[in-house]
Amino acid sequence: MPALVLQNVRKTYPSGDSEIVALDRANLEVPDDQILALVGPSGSGKTTLLSIAGGLLSATEGHVVVGGHHITEYSAKQLTAFRRAEVGFVFQTVNLVPFLTARENVMVAAELAGGAPEKAARARADQLLEELGLAHRAENLPAQLSGGERQRVAIGRALMNEPKLILVDEPTSALDTTLGNQVMALIVGEVKARRTAAIIVTHDTRMTHYADRTVEITDGILAA
Amino acid sequence: MRLALRELRRSRRRFVPTTGALALLVVLLLMLGGLLDGLYIGSTGALRSQDDELVTFDRSARESTLRSRIEPDTRAAIEAVPGVRGTSGFGIALVGADVPRTDELADAAVMGYEGRVGGVPAPPAPGRAWADRSLEARGVRVGDVLRVGPTRIPLRVIGWVDDTNYLQQGGLWVEPGTWRTVLAESRPGAAVGDDVFQNVWVDVAPGADPARVAAAIDAATGTTRTITRAEAVLALPGIREQNATFTQIIGVTFLVAGLVVALFFALLTLERTPMLGVLKALGASSRQLVGALMTQTVAVTVIAFVTGGVIALGLDRLIPPEVPLVVTPDRAGFVAVGVFVAAVIGGAVSLRRIIRIDPASAIGTGT
């Protein structure tokens, strides 16, 4: 089963009398272990596509299937549960919960799911932090971490619930190139090790060699 | 929700000003309520401790015990009314009492009674009195001889009774003859003859309707006005005004408490909208986030109430005994419930904003 299927997905925003077409008849299939790089200039619709794939935005037209879930038909409530269980996000700006430690930030999704017992969740969070090279920072608050460390905590947070699809929006833009490369390598490594699907948005073509496949987007139109 | 309590603990400092302000409002509410209760208790005890349901005044006295006179023949007419099982005469003289070992005059209400007053034993021998325990704070002791009125009539205190004061004056309960002497000496113009009282309290026969009996009494005498004990309490000078004034101030204070909470959580919600958006994107439901807000509201209220309560208890000890402050468990419960309701309503103001936060805002699209 593919991790993501987009069929004729359109997203428009009303703008005065006319409308802005952010995504135009997009068709895309991402197999369940593929890392896909989505590249394109600013305003081309990358974030829009990611948001629709992750159930954050609803498409104006078309059909979206994520790991067998036909989310185009989901209610807001179902989408909330879907996001919690099925997708992992790494946002453009790292937005950690300021009063939680690195470990607690990683566990926040598990806590929201109310699923895993505390002990198991904690062990898993510690293992993730270890893999991300943050074992010694587990007890620190976000304010006490560097930009790169925060980004890594955010990656841990996205992986915590073992999602079927990982969506990464331009994680490198806030970091310098070396650090950006490291973070990207880390994400790819983690995703590959888990054999999960991922879409990684970037406007930096140098980053695409990490991906199994690259798709370009211009003015809301996908080109293979 | 655990997340909400964790924030409360870790970001304690940002919650301190609001919790502190709320605690001070709790102190104010307890003090205002305590004063209202103290004034009420100290004004009305003599009437509230009566056993009988109805009390008869002379009609021209307009429900004032001190102005009223009931002659023996009127009393006989009252006793003949069907549904009246018995009557007891009652009268009050407000005097200053000279307390041994002190230079001050204590305000006292000398009450002549014939029995049927709950909490007060049978009338003592002439020249003796049961004293209200509040007089203890004025230096009175059991066995003392108080000298009351301008001619310093001696009254020996033979024991304590509780909650029997009249218009903030300490109750001294005496047999009717002693009361008549005190009244004649302290206010010669108001002196009454033998067997005359100011009020007659009416014992209504079981099964009889008090309202009907009251109407029948006034019809039979033609010169009286008979009301219930509760009505007599409210007819005391100042009681209605006191209640209305304090109730308004207390109401406004609850309103301020609600506004403090509303403003604080509205600002807090505004400030953390981006974070709440991220939590929604990660799968937090609006219900969870609203639950977190309410958890914090309740926690802040509980802490504020406990802090305010402790401060109020401390102040209560410092306040001099002549201030009629009485903090009852009922009043504390009322304040607790009132502040809780005000805070929950205040917190709920931010509810809509939280529900309307778009999870898509976390990723940079959407509004």
Ligand SMILES: Nc1ncnc2c1ncn2[C@@H]1O[C@H](COP(=O)(O)OP(=O)(O)OP(=O)(O)O)[C@@H](O)[C@H]1O
């Ligand atoms: N909420 C919105 N209302 C109106 N127009 C929007 C909204 N969100 C996005 N757009 C428009 O949709 C188009 C695609 O936006 P999107 O954010 O997907 O671009 P992007 O490829 O992620 O750009 P960037 O690289 O700068 O992040 C843009 O023209 C943008 O202005």
Ligand SMILES: [Mg+2]
């Ligand atoms: Mg974008």
